[in-house]
Amino acid sequence: MARGGKSGELSARQIDALAEAGNIGAGNASIALSQMVGKKIGLSVPRASLLPLASVPELAGGPEVPVAGIYMRVKGDCPGSILLLLERESAISLADMMIASSMSVAGDMAVRKSALEETSSILSGAYLNSLGELTGLFFKPSVPGFAMDMAGAILEQVLVDAAESEDHVLMVETAFEISGQLIHGHLVFFPDLGTLDAILERLGVPFE
Amino acid sequence: MSDVVSVGVAEMKVSDDSGTLASYGLGSCVGVAIYDPLRKVGGLAHVMLPDSRGIDCEETPGKFADTAVSRLVDELVELGARRTGLRCKIAGGSQMFEIPSNNQRKAKSPHAHIGARNVEGIKRELERLRIPLVGEDTGGNHGRTIKFDTSTGDIEVKSIYHGISSL
Numbered sequence: 001m002a003r004g005g006k007s008g009e010l011s012a013r014q015i016d017a018l019a020e021a022g023n024i025g026a027g028n029a030s031i032a033l034s035q036m037v038g039k040k041i042g043l044s045v046p047r048a049s050l051l052p053l054a055s056v057p058e059l060a061g062g063p064e065v066p067v068a069g070i071y072m073r074v075k076g077d078c079p080g081s082i083l084l085l086l087e088r089e090s091a092i093s094l095a096d097m098m099i100a101s102s103m104s105v106a107g108d109m110a111v112r113k114s115a116l117e118e119t120s121s122i123l124s125g126a127y128l129n130s131l132g133e134l135t136g137l138f139f140k141p142s143v144p145g146f147a148m149d150m151a152g153a154i155l156e157q158v159l160v161d162a163a164e165s166e167d168h169v170l171m172v173e174t175a176f177e178i179s180g181q182l183i184h185g186h187l188v189f190f191p192d193l194g195t196l197d198a199i200l201e202r203l204g205v206p207f208e
Numbered sequence: 209m210s211d212v213v214s215v216g217v218a219e220m221k222v223s224d225d226s227g228t229l230a231s232y233g234l235g236s237c238v239g240v241a242i243y244d245p246l247r248k249v250g251g252l253a254h255v256m257l258p259d260s261r262g263i264d265c266e267e268t269p270g271k272f273a274d275t276a277v278s279r280l281v282d283e284l285v286e287l288g289a290r291r292t293g294l295r296c297k298i299a300g301g302s303q304m305f306e307i308p309s310n311n312q313r314k315a316k317s318p319h320a321h322i323g324a325r326n327v328e329g330i331k332r333e334l335e336r337l338r339i340p341l342v343g344e345d346t347g348g349n350h351g352r353t354i355k356f357d358t359s360t361g362d363i364e365v366k367s368i369y370h371g372i373s374s375l
Contacts, residue, residue, distance in 0.1 A: 053271075057217060057232070063233030071305050145305030146305070147349070149304065149368055150232075152232055153233045153350070153351025154235060154351070156237050156304070157235060157305055159217060160257065167218070
């Protein structure tokens, strides 16, 4: 395992640098979203934190909260997982906004699903592109997978990918909302612990 | 007695005072409930992966199928359960996301179909320890919450799309 594989070794400075990178990524993603829906997007200050496994399913308000999760595995120089999480009502509203602005079939769940997958591809793409520009590293997202179910069940997927030999996961999270639409969501990047050397070095906070 | 104790991802807990143990929002993870109906002791593990493959998990034995089952049995026996009187029920192990099509050829990746492999890993360990599996609600592509009454062995399974059922 690479250095830094054990989560306790990440310093506060390194975590701050990852949060700042997430801020730039989320800023770019929000511009993309704003262009798609023609509304202003509000962004939270991004959080980067190391979480114990058992607390990850709490991320979106509790493990039983019904949410839509659109998940992509990221390959390349800094592998990880990226997840767009929306409360169920927000997911439906956002999908219908997307559909209304491009065609005239709203209300069909299969159409909503593909609208959300497309939205997530664009948001995650914008997020990862700006991380790529910032660091000179290569990020390659998979095609998205979609689920609408309990938040805990959806977040377990990320744990499986990120935490085989770790008891923590690293999470870079930004909450966003679309003004006037009661649409709230989270865009969360989970870089795999154990392969952080490259990104930390490019961000100027390498392991000692 | 009516308190419900949550068992989070990779955790395990046991009870000898008729407590209720719960795992909320199980996806690919599997809730493993083992109990002795006569001595009224039971325990629940929230298993995340099928095989520890030698990874050190002394502090989180509940994370892997192989370590969770054997550790749960040891702790229950310590609480007074009969090793030969144990029963097991399992729930969870779904596949929440279809594996994206351009990864299909790489579906050999260790985390493909992890839910099904968790269930297999648990069954293998139960067979090895000769513990009968008396109830199962696994697979599919939906999340589950389980509440396990350690004194009776009854489990309530709840999901968004299939309502409430009992095991």
